Amino acid sequence: MKELVIITYSILLFILAGIAEIGGGYLIWLWLRVGHPYWYGVIGAFILVLYGVIPTLQKFPSFGRVYAAYGGVFIILAFLRGW
Numbered sequence: 001m002k003e004l005v006i007i008t009y010s011i012l013l014f015i016l017a018g019i020a021e022i023g024g025g026y027l028i029w030l031w032l033r034v035g036h037p038y039w040y041g042v043i044g045a046f047i048l049v050l051y052g053v054i055p056t057l058q059k060f061p062s063f064g065r066v067y068a069a070y071g072g073v074f075i076i077l078a079f080l081r082g083w
Helices: 002-034 038-057 063-082
Strands: none
């Protein structure tokens, strides 16, 4: 039962991190590219800082490996998109 709670918590944190990454980046994009007020960029930057903090809330000890794998996948996808 405890393992299920940890897994659920971890999944929720991953979802929250994804929302923060996309939302923060989108707000900054709206500010810089669409011409929305500067406070869109400020809020977007704050959300992106939260995106950097959220992974530290993970409870399982091998999260560093999972996070490194996520980073590797992100880099590969970025290269594929650019190609």
